[in-house]
Amino acid sequence: xxxxxxxxxxxxxxxxxxxxxxxxxxxxxxxxxxxxxxxxxxxxxxxxxxxxxxxxxxxxxxxxxxxxxxxxxxxxxxxxxxxxxxxxxxxxxxxxxxxxxxxxxxxxxxxxxxxxxxxxxxxxxxxxxxxxxxxxxxxxxxxxxxxxxxxxxxxxxxxxxxxxxxxxxxxxxxxxxxxxxxxxxxxxxxxxxxxxxxxxxxxxxxxxxxxxxxxxxxxxxxxxxxxxxxxxx
Numbered sequence: 001x002x003x004x005x006x007x008x009x010x011x012x013x014x015x016x017x018x019x020x021x022x023x024x025x026x027x028x029x030x031x032x033x034x035x036x037x038x039x040x041x042x043x044x045x046x047x048x049x050x051x052x053x054x055x056x057x058x059x060x061x062x063x064x065x066x067x068x069x070x071x072x073x074x075x076x077x078x079x080x081x082x083x084x085x086x087x088x089x090x091x092x093x094x095x096x097x098x099x100x101x102x103x104x105x106x107x108x109x110x111x112x113x114x115x116x117x118x119x120x121x122x123x124x125x126x127x128x129x130x131x132x133x134x135x136x137x138x139x140x141x142x143x144x145x146x147x148x149x150x151x152x153x154x155x156x157x158x159x160x161x162x163x164x165x166x167x168x169x170x171x172x173x174x175x176x177x178x179x180x181x182x183x184x185x186x187x188x189x190x191x192x193x194x195x196x197x198x199x200x201x202x203x204x205x206x207x208x209x210x211x212x213x214x215x216x217x218x219x220x221x222x223x224x225x226x227x228x229x230x231x232x233x
Contacts, residue, residue, distance in 0.1 A: 003121060004048040004099035004168065005040045006090035009033050009061070009107035010079025012054070015209055021057065022208050023107035024064045027221040031064040032208055035110035035221075040103070041070050043117050048097055051076040051107070052090040084182040088175040095172065102171060103163040104185050108208040110217060112163065119199040120165040128194035129171065131164035131186055132201035160184060161201040170194055 009023045016022045023033040030038070033051065040046050049070075053061050055078045065073070077093045079086030087104055094102065101124050105112065116132050123130035136159060140152035164185045171185065174192035182188040186196050208217050 001045055001101065001121075002047045002097075002099045003043075003045045004050070004094045004097060004102045005046055005163070006087060006094070006102060006104045007033060007037055007040075007049060007051045007107050008079075008083060008086055008090075008104060008162075009051050009057070009076075010054045010086040011083070011108075016211060016214065018214075020060060021054070022214070024057070024060050025208075025214065027110065027218055029221070029225065030110075032110040032217070033061070033107040034064050034068060036105060036107050036112060037065070037068060037073065039110070039112050039114070040105070040117060041068075041072060043114055043121075045118075045121055046072065046103075048072055048074055048094060048099065050074040050090055050093060052079045052086045053077070054079060080180070082180045083184070084175065084178060084188055085180040087185060087188075088172075088178075088180070091168070091172045091175055094168070099168045101165060102168045103165040104171075105163040106207055109162055109205055110208070111204045111206070111220060113202060113205065116161075116199070116201060116205060117163060120163050123197045123199050124165055124167060127197045129164065129166040129186065129189045129196035130199055131196065132161040132205060133158040133198045134161065134201045134203065135159075158198055159201075160186060161205050161207075166194070 053076045120130045136154045136157040140154050141148045142150045174188050178188045
């Protein structure tokens, strides 16, 4: 089995309000993008990892990834105007390597576990695609100007995470015929008629989006380094 990984890192992360994109912010000994890449390089099945970055981020990306000396880490490629367009460029670059499967992961999710990665890979034996997700457990409400209006049934609702994995040829074909507007790769796959399975994600596999997320990530990194506890799958 040959597995390639695309690390999606072309976004600007404006909601965080930092001077540089969130994937390059310091978490102490590393950055979200470097920690995410290292998580996949720890998995033996992974043969190639390719970051997809914003065209203006070459220098800052090189600095963030300095010291990652692994031949499986490929030169970063430039992303497009949307997330889907960026993923397509990563897929097209990987095509020459001929991977059987591909995993697509957000650079701003630095704590993805080996368990989740391998669960997504294993699920591909049974379907076209698979992705990590968590069931919605809180009550949901529609609102207008912060006034609660209508309850929303949460049965069967899941919160999508990454990695999102697919048979390589099938998701590449789906992206080639897609208009680039898909919110994630599951949306692209479903539009193309692919069957996608859910596997259990983790609350630790969160995406850094807000200042509170960044502080949590720095605290989690410090805890891991100090040996006070491990982040579970």
